Amino acid sequence: MCRPVLFSVVLALFNFLLAPELLPAQETHASPSRRAIVVGFLGGFVGHNNSIHNEVRLAKKLSTAYPSTVEVRTFENHRGKQAHSEILRLLDANRDGTLSPLEKRQARIAIYGHSWGASETVTLARELEHDGIPVLLTVQVDSVRKPGQDDARIPANVLDAVNFYQSDGLLHGRSLIEADDASRTTIVGNFRFDYKSKPVACPDYPWFARTFMKPHIEIESDPIVWGQVETFIRAKLQLDTDHPNEETISLNR
Numbered sequence: 541m542c543r544p545v546l547f548s549v550v551l552a553l554f555n556f557l558l559a560p561e562l563l564p565a566q567e568t569h570a571s572p573s574r575r576a577i578v579v580g581f582l583g584g585f586v587g588h589n590n591s592i593h594n595e596v597r598l599a600k601k602l603s604t605a606y607p608s609t610v611e612v613r614t615f616e617n618h619r620g621k622q623a624h625s626e627i628l629r630l631l632d633a634n635r636d637g638t639l640s641p642l643e644k645r646q647a648r649i650a651i652y653g654h655s656w657g658a659s660e661t662v663t664l665a666r667e668l669e670h671d672g673i674p675v676l677l678t679v680q681v682d683s684v685r686k687p688g689q690d691d692a693r694i695p696a697n698v699l700d701a702v703n704f705y706q707s708d709g710l711l712h713g714r715s716l717i718e719a720d721d722a723s724r725t726t727i728v729g730n731f732r733f734d735y736k737s738k739p740v741a742c743p744d745y746p747w748f749a750r751t752f753m754k755p756h757i758e759i760e761s762d763p764i765v766w767g768q769v770e771t772f773i774r775a776k777l778q779l780d781t782d783h784p785n786e787e788t789i790s791l792n793r
Contacts, residue, residue: 583655658683669697682713
């Protein structure tokens with residue numbers, strides 16, 4: 541099955557499972573106390589606001605499209621503890637310094653990242669598991685394990701997880717992620733991309749990145765990949781349900 545068709549099938553199933561009539565009434569719309577939270581992690585030693593990178597561009601796009609219903613933050617991959625603290629702060633709706641069981645249950649969180657940032661994505665999700673906080677979605681793009689971390693096993697507090705990777709060059713991503721508990725976490729897919737026949741231009745990246753880890757930055761620069769990341773985030777957080785006039789991203793664009 542060709543890749544566009546595969547993506548279309550996956551997204552169709554994904555959106556079917558998220559249909560409002562299949563969800564509890566309280567899950568259909570966001571309320572002021574239930575603003576969605578999206579956290580993105582940059583790879584390597586890249587700054588959190590470096591707009592060359594699609595992690596930052598996606599964050600800005602979501603912030604602009606949903607200023608009243610989504611809190612979007614980007615972090616360097618070594619700022620995982622800061623990201624964790626920020627999520628706890630945002631979830632504390634009554635600002636009493638403690639998260640109630642209700643505040644935890646109402647969390648609507650998506651986390652994504654590239655390279656080391658993808659590894660940090662899983663680590664943050666696991667920390668939230670220890671807090672008893674659910675995560676709706678994790679997305680890993682060419683995930684590279686950081687020392688002391690495990691980017692292959694998705695913790696049981698994550699509802700859905702997606703993995704995009706490429707297998708070429710000196711630096712390439714993990715090809716397989718698995719759930720700690722398959723009864724609680726759905727691995728939506730491990731999707732492989734190949735840039736040998738269809739290279740992606742990366743003119744704004746440093747020469748050493750273009751020379752020594754070209755496929756790794758091609759997947760980070762690939763608009764198709766990041767279109768999928770955005771689509772999964774929008775679907776899982778029901779952003780297009782909250783804003784029916786917003787344009788839905790096509791998987792085949």
